[in-house]
Amino acid sequence: MATAQERQRLEPVWREVTARAGVDARTYELWVEDSDGLNAVAAAGHIVGVTRFAMSExxxxxxxxxxxxxxxxxxxxxxxxxxxxxxxxxxxxxxWRVFRGIGRALFKVSKSFSCFGVGYFLLVFGSVALTTISTL
Known part of the structure; x- marks a missing residue:
């Protein structure tokens, strides 16, 4: 959250910006993120945020x-x-994460099976992956 000093500096700038845009400044909530990076964000929920570094610099x-x-x-x-x-x-x-995890597990398990076993696992895994992806 913004300190009183940051609000005092940011609010007049914000009022001018919203007045020029023709929107009500009270519709949006100003946030100040405690960060040393130069950044700003518009987030759903009518949030406009800037970093503390941006405020000071x-x-x-x-x-x-x-x-x-x-x-x-x-x-x-x-x-x-x-x-x-x-x-x-x-x-x-x-x-994707589930299939990637299953694939890694199958790769480790397949080391103990023959070439036929690996092919079978890949066929089953590929079928399930293709069905899931086409459904999504």
């Missing part, structure tokens, strides 16, 4: 440009579409 004009850029992500609907894309892709990412 950027002049007001550059802070305004950064926060205006992040506000543009909200106005353009990018934060919600990114969140939706993340959730829609989640089953595929989980399936």
């Amino acid at each position: 950027l002049p007001n004009g550059e802070s305004a440009a950064v926060t205006a850029h992040e506000l543009g992500h909200h106005v353009g609907g990018h934060t919600w579409s990114s969140l939706l894309g993340y959730w829609c892709a989640l089953p595929g990412r989980i399936a």
Whole structure:
């Protein structure tokens, strides 16, 4: 969270940015992340965040440009579409991790079987993977 001094510095810049964009500044929540990196973020849930390093190092004009850029992500609907894309892709990412783990386990187990046993395991594993991927 932002300290009182950071809020005092950031809020006038934020009010100017939102006024120029024609949006209500109270719609969004300003966050200050405790980080030594120069970064900012627009997150779903009407959150605009900057790092503590950015707060201390950027002049007001550059802070305004950064926060205006992040506000543009909200106005353009990018934060919600990114969140939706993340959730829609989640089953595929989980399936990939599961199949990668199964594949590693099968590789270790296959060392104790003949060539025919390895081929059988690969055939079963490939069939399950193909079915899962085509279903997702």
